[in-house]
Amino acid sequence: MRDTFHDELDQIGAALIEMSRLVGTAMSTATTALLNADLTLSEEVIASDDKVNLLHQETEERAFDLLARQQPVAGDLRVIITGLRMVASLERMGDLAVHIAKIARLRYPDPAVPSEVRDVIKQMGVVAQNIVTKAGAVLAGHDIELAAELERDDDAMDALHKKLFTIVLDKDWQYGVEAAIDVTLLGRFYERYADHAVSLSRRVVQLVTGELPAS
Amino acid sequence: MRDTFHDELDQIGAALIEMSRLVGTAMSTATTALLNADLTLSEEVIASDDKVNLLHQETEERAFDLLARQQPVAGDLRVIITGLRMVASLERMGDLAVHIAKIARLRYPDPAVPSEVRDVIKQMGVVAQNIVTKAGAVLAGHDIELAAELERDDDAMDALHKKLFTIVLDKDWQYGVEAAIDVTLLGRFYERYADHAVSLSRRVVQLVTGELPAS
Numbered sequence: 327m328r329d330t331f332h333d334e335l336d337q338i339g340a341a342l343i344e345m346s347r348l349v350g351t352a353m354s355t356a357t358t359a360l361l362n363a364d365l366t367l368s369e370e371v372i373a374s375d376d377k378v379n380l381l382h383q384e385t386e387e388r389a390f391d392l393l394a395r396q397q398p399v400a401g402d403l404r405v406i407i408t409g410l411r412m413v414a415s416l417e418r419m420g421d422l423a424v425h426i427a428k429i430a431r432l433r434y435p436d437p438a439v440p441s442e443v444r445d446v447i448k449q450m451g452v453v454a455q456n457i458v459t460k461a462g463a464v465l466a467g468h469d470i471e472l473a474a475e476l477e478r479d480d481d482a483m484d485a486l487h488k489k490l491f492t493i494v495l496d497k498d499w500q501y502g503v504e505a506a507i508d509v510t511l512l513g514r515f516y517e518r519y520a521d522h523a524v525s526l527s528r529r530v531v532q533l534v535t536g537e538l539p540a541s
Numbered sequence: 542m543r544d545t546f547h548d549e550l551d552q553i554g555a556a557l558i559e560m561s562r563l564v565g566t567a568m569s570t571a572t573t574a575l576l577n578a579d580l581t582l583s584e585e586v587i588a589s590d591d592k593v594n595l596l597h598q599e600t601e602e603r604a605f606d607l608l609a610r611q612q613p614v615a616g617d618l619r620v621i622i623t624g625l626r627m628v629a630s631l632e633r634m635g636d637l638a639v640h641i642a643k644i645a646r647l648r649y650p651d652p653a654v655p656s657e658v659r660d661v662i663k664q665m666g667v668v669a670q671n672i673v674t675k676a677g678a679v680l681a682g683h684d685i686e687l688a689a690e691l692e693r694d695d696d697a698m699d700a701l702h703k704k705l706f707t708i709v710l711d712k713d714w715q716y717g718v719e720a721a722i723d724v725t726l727l728g729r730f731y732e733r734y735a736d737h738a739v740s741l742s743r744r745v746v747q748l749v750t751g752e753l754p755a756s
Contacts, residue, residue, distance in 0.1 A: 390619070393622070394614070397612045404605070410625075414629075491722070495719055503710060503721045506725075507722070507725045510725045514726070
């Protein structure tokens with residue numbers, strides 16, 4: 327039988343996994359909203375962030391309570407502190423999906439993404455989805471091998487981010503400065519989202535192996 | 542006489558103040574490097590981030606040790622956890638100053654900032670400097686009134702950020718897409734830097750008043 331302490335720790339873990347699911351859905355919906363200039367979906371992403379923020383707050387409070395009441399020893403302590411950091415990363419990932427949805431909403435009914443970069447943005451959305459799904463699985467199962475895959479996905483995201491700039495900076499770019507700004511910000515949001523997912527996964531690795539994460 | 546525990550807590554506080562000083566210098570040097578297209582200063586900012594990262598790591602480890610060895614009660618616990626979050630914000634602020642210095646270096650010997658936005662960027666640099674200096678003072682003295690000032694500085698930063706977009710999106714913008722991208726990213730880096738400084742200050746307020754910060 328588990329004790330109360332470890333039950334509460336499990337609840338924090340479950341909240342993190344649920345948050346990774348929510349910010350994954352937010353990101354994939356935001357990408358669809360962006361590519362299809364879909365106002366309803368944009369609003370959906372923006373509204374759904376409340377749920378992420380609530381889980382963030384609840385999980386923080388639960389972690390504080392647990393620390394204060396139970397005075398956990400080193401190993402458990404590290405798990406809780408790491409959980410607090412992860413919850414902050416997940417909250418930020420939700421914000422980044424909202425930023426993307428807001429750009430889609432701002433340009434509606436026009437698409438924010440010119441046809442020439444659609445494909446790269448679409449791929450960035452796919453990679454973001456892969457990364458967050460794997461980060462959720464790493465969180466759920468402490469699967470170190472998946473964590474290595476996730477690092478490679480992040481390299482793919484960086485390559486797509488570079489490709490985006492190459493297109494926007496090409497002399498044939500014909501969509502003007504406004505679209506260039508939108509695409510620059512969008513690229514940054516996808517890239518930061520992936521960075522946070524990688525940091526989540528590294529923190530799990532750190533917990534499992536005891537090694538400090540590379541970043 | 543102070544006990545060892547509170548001496549160590551003071552050392553964490555001193556490290557946070559020192560980090561705020563370092564990332565303040567990094568930001569003001571990065572702004573000068575940017576405005577003067579100064580390669581030496583750019584490199585200086587980039588190299589100096591090692592010191593911030595080292596302090597980040599040392600302070601994290603000290604906080605973990607303290608938590609594990611001393612099993613602090615609720616109030617002290619909250620101080621340490623908050624310190625861990627602050628150290629993460631400060632580390633990120635250092636990164637943002639480096640991002641700015643890297644844009645200056647990338648465009649060297651040309652200036653990355655066209656003459657038309659020089660003044661706004663200069664002001665953003667000044668506001669960033671004000672904010673981080675006040676955040677350092679809030680950290681050092683738990684001065685709640687200064688924290689309110691800092692929120693107003695952040696509003697000023699947001700207004701400058703908007704102004705930047707107005708200039709870049711004006712039909713008379715003559716510097717092309719590359720400069721627009723640089724300016725977009727620079728604007729975002731200054732704005733995020735200020736956000737992190739505000740979050741530092743809010744966390745101090747939270748510790749002093751017991752109220753959760755607004756973000």
